[in-house]
Amino acid sequence: MIEIKNLVVQIEDNRILNGLSLTVNDGEVAAIMGPNGSGKSTLSYVIAGKEDYEVLDGEILLDGENILEMSPDERAAAGVFLAFQYPLEIPGVGTMTFLKATLNAQRKARGEGELSTPDFIRKVNAAADKLEINKDMLKRALNVGFSGGEKKRMEILQMALLEPKFCVLDETDSGLDIDALRIVSEGVNALRAQGRSFLVITHYQRLLNHIVPDTVHVMSQGRIVKSGGKELALELEASGYAEYRTEAA
Amino acid sequence: MAEITPLRSPAETGLAKLFEATKMRYPTGVSIAREEAFRYFEAVGLPTRRVEAFKYTDLSSAFRDAAHPAEVPSAELAAAVVAGAQGFAGIEAVRLTFVNGHLIADQSDLGRIPAGVTVTPLTQALSEGHALLDQLTPVRQASENPIYQLNTAFLADGALIAVKAGAKVETPLHLRFIATVSEAFSTATRALVVLGEGAEVTVLESHEGPDGVAYQPNDALDVTVADNAAFRHVRLNAEGREAVALSTLSAKLGAQASIETVNLVVGAVLSRHQVYLNFAGADAKAIVNGASMLNGSQLADTTFLADHAATGGVSRELFKTVVDGAATGVFQGKIIVQQAAQQTDGKMMSACLILSDDGQMMNKPELEIFADDVACGHGATCGALDDDLLFYLMARGLPKAQAESLLVQAFLGEAVEAVSHEAAREALVAEIERWLAARG
Numbered sequence: 001m002i003e004i005k006n007l008v009v010q011i012e013d014n015r016i017l018n019g020l021s022l023t024v025n026d027g028e029v030a031a032i033m034g035p036n037g038s039g040k041s042t043l044s045y046v047i048a049g050k051e052d053y054e055v056l057d058g059e060i061l062l063d064g065e066n067i068l069e070m071s072p073d074e075r076a077a078a079g080v081f082l083a084f085q086y087p088l089e090i091p092g093v094g095t096m097t098f099l100k101a102t103l104n105a106q107r108k109a110r111g112e113g114e115l116s117t118p119d120f121i122r123k124v125n126a127a128a129d130k131l132e133i134n135k136d137m138l139k140r141a142l143n144v145g146f147s148g149g150e151k152k153r154m155e156i157l158q159m160a161l162l163e164p165k166f167c168v169l170d171e172t173d174s175g176l177d178i179d180a181l182r183i184v185s186e187g188v189n190a191l192r193a194q195g196r197s198f199l200v201i202t203h204y205q206r207l208l209n210h211i212v213p214d215t216v217h218v219m220s221q222g223r224i225v226k227s228g229g230k231e232l233a234l235e236l237e238a239s240g241y242a243e244y245r246t247e248a249a
Numbered sequence: 250m251a252e253i254t255p256l257r258s259p260a261e262t263g264l265a266k267l268f269e270a271t272k273m274r275y276p277t278g279v280s281i282a283r284e285e286a287f288r289y290f291e292a293v294g295l296p297t298r299r300v301e302a303f304k305y306t307d308l309s310s311a312f313r314d315a316a317h318p319a320e321v322p323s324a325e326l327a328a329a330v331v332a333g334a335q336g337f338a339g340i341e342a343v344r345l346t347f348v349n350g351h352l353i354a355d356q357s358d359l360g361r362i363p364a365g366v367t368v369t370p371l372t373q374a375l376s377e378g379h380a381l382l383d384q385l386t387p388v389r390q391a392s393e394n395p396i397y398q399l400n401t402a403f404l405a406d407g408a409l410i411a412v413k414a415g416a417k418v419e420t421p422l423h424l425r426f427i428a429t430v431s432e433a434f435s436t437a438t439r440a441l442v443v444l445g446e447g448a449e450v451t452v453l454e455s456h457e458g459p460d461g462v463a464y465q466p467n468d469a470l471d472v473t474v475a476d477n478a479a480f481r482h483v484r485l486n487a488e489g490r491e492a493v494a495l496s497t498l499s500a501k502l503g504a505q506a507s508i509e510t511v512n513l514v515v516g517a518v519l520s521r522h523q524v525y526l527n528f529a530g531a532d533a534k535a536i537v538n539g540a541s542m543l544n545g546s547q548l549a550d551t552t553f554l555a556d557h558a559a560t561g562g563v564s565r566e567l568f569k570t571v572v573d574g575a576a577t578g579v580f581q582g583k584i585i586v587q588q589a590a591q592q593t594d595g596k597m598m599s600a601c602l603i604l605s606d607d608g609q610m611m612n613k614p615e616l617e618i619f620a621d622d623v624a625c626g627h628g629a630t631c632g633a634l635d636d637d638l639l640f641y642l643m644a645r646g647l648p649k650a651q652a653e654s655l656l657v658q659a660f661l662g663e664a665v666e667a668v669s670h671e672a673a674r675e676a677l678v679a680e681i682e683r684w685l686a687a688r689g
Contacts, residue, residue: 048644051636076646088641092659098645101655106646141659158645 001026002166002197007058009039009046009222016042018222019058024166024215029198031208033233034219035241040201041085043219044170047199048082049075062166076102077109079165083155083172090142095154098142099124103161127160131187149180156187167191168199173207185210205237220244261294263315268402271318275405286392286401293395305579305611306550308395311493311519316465318403319349319434330429331356336455336485340672342423349428350436350466351406365416366450371407371439381409381443387473387501388525390554396495396523400469403437410452414445414475421451421670426468428458428489435465442470444478446503451481451670456496457516458489469497476503476530481510483673485680488516490545497523504530504559511668513677514541514549515684521550521579528555528562528590535564540664540677542684543576543608550579553597557590557620566597569664571657572608573688583615584625591620597627602634602660604653654685 002024009017016039024030034040046053047060049072059066067075090098104114115123128138131153143151152172159167169188173181188198188211200211208216208230216232217224218241225244226232257265268287275283295312296303322330327348334346343363346356352370362368369379391397412418424440442452458464466488474480480500488494494517500508512522526535541549555564570578580599601610612629634656642652661681668674 048640050640050644071649072640072643073646073648073652076644082644084641084644088638090638090641090656090659092662093655098642098655101651102642102645102647105648105651109646109648162646 003061008056024197029213030215031200031213039222081164083169085170087151148175205233260312286398290398316433316435321351327353342421344423365413369409374409388499388527391499407439410442412448418450423453426456442472446475447477449479454484457487460490463491467495472500474506479507484512486514492517494520499525501527502533507534509536511538523552526555528557531559532561537566538664539568540661541570544574547576553582557586557593564595568599570601573604575607578610581613586618588619591622593623595625599629601631
């Protein structure tokens, strides 16, 4: 379970999050929708531990433990996973090298043994097949020369391998065509499980047709201004964000 | 009229004394103009920062004293140090071992030289007046360089390696240079590799020595690559931490000849590796890469010159430098395209990653183009590790040090990838990993 309590965050004197509170229960898929500039990406970065943000108040508890005290790698080992809106290209770092390093680093941090190479390859191949990631992609440097859709599928592949407890998907639908959206969504849906919760950040309701949320939250001006069930996404699609912008202002 | 005596530093005076005292002990011959070389050196002296080519690498202050040329080590001492030698140690190769700059026949594989190759110890070649000696100094510009001329003046040992036309030599030749002893000394070695038409050979060259001793190696490798021949060269500078290591590679390329040379620098408090390439024949190709990993107060200088004298030459240079602590990287590169060298295609790149506040990098790329139909370019970059990339890796669970290492390795890896010989490439990657592991 993830509990975000009264989170206040600024970057270079700009207040981005203004006392944001949100709880996502185990097994729950929560969607956050909101207009541009409402602080959605900031929330995802603060959860993952990016340094540029200054947390002035509040806490983020993962199963009762405040992750704000942890470095990004410690959060990852504790079970936090951020699927980036713009996954980074890392020239010179082979995809398989990267996957193995991350998987083993997390296992090590949790006091588990390293995965043997055959086990690792079997695991990667099985996950790659499901996401229609071909073997050539795995042989290349991480994300280098990948299309937008390929990069997003690579994010989901990492999610599948790392088996996190809490997944944040930051506009995973952006830059995806219909087929890629379906593949990515199926990948996410396959990972839905009792002990795993999701925070799906999106502008559009379209993604939520594929990844059907349990709860929908509207974010504006750095706070959650309305929460509801999946039907709230449809309302937003029809009425837009105008009402929430003025309400919060 | 009063005679004008140039001012000399103690090191310069010392070198002059040493030259007079030792020159008669060395083999000489018409092809090796020791005396002229030393007179040249004496006229220019140890370059200070005021000399443009040494603006960033002040040899005058690096050489406070002239170290005595190293003696031939005893057989026992040689055997003991060879047993612990690490450079390219695990690689199947035919080894020529030099201890303190002297070829140690007992520790070399002179008895199993591959077919198509002949190896003559330089001392023997000089006293016999070997026919191939006139191929020494294949690139004119090298003889206008005080480091190279000092090497000629003090040349004590080396090897002459001839590869027969058409011979494709599979097993690499390993020139293994090991320094030992506890007091400062100097060495001067020269290897000459002559490749006949269509010949192919790989030469590995490793340099290692003790930390804490300010020894002064000066090593030169002269290469002539005949038409359609291919020379591959992998060099590892793992000299001791106090060494002042000077080296020069000069190569002349015939028509459609090729050279691939990659130099990895991890050792020496000051090193300068000079590469002189002469594109004498049409359509010759060169890959010249370097990777330097520096920390503490190390300075590593890579000075490169490509002289395109014939049409269609292609050269690719990629130099990567990682600077930590208060270390300094220096890159000076120059591509000359003579008027006749139309359709030359040259690209030179120097990239530096600075990991500390006190590290620095000096880049000086130059192009001198007299032909009108060429594609030449150069670039130089300098920067810190990308915070966004670090965050991405850390967000996947890699601790900061590991994330940094992965990025540094990737950065340097691009320069090392060019090594065709798989085991040698892996050995360089292992050196990079070792350096990163020590960084912690």
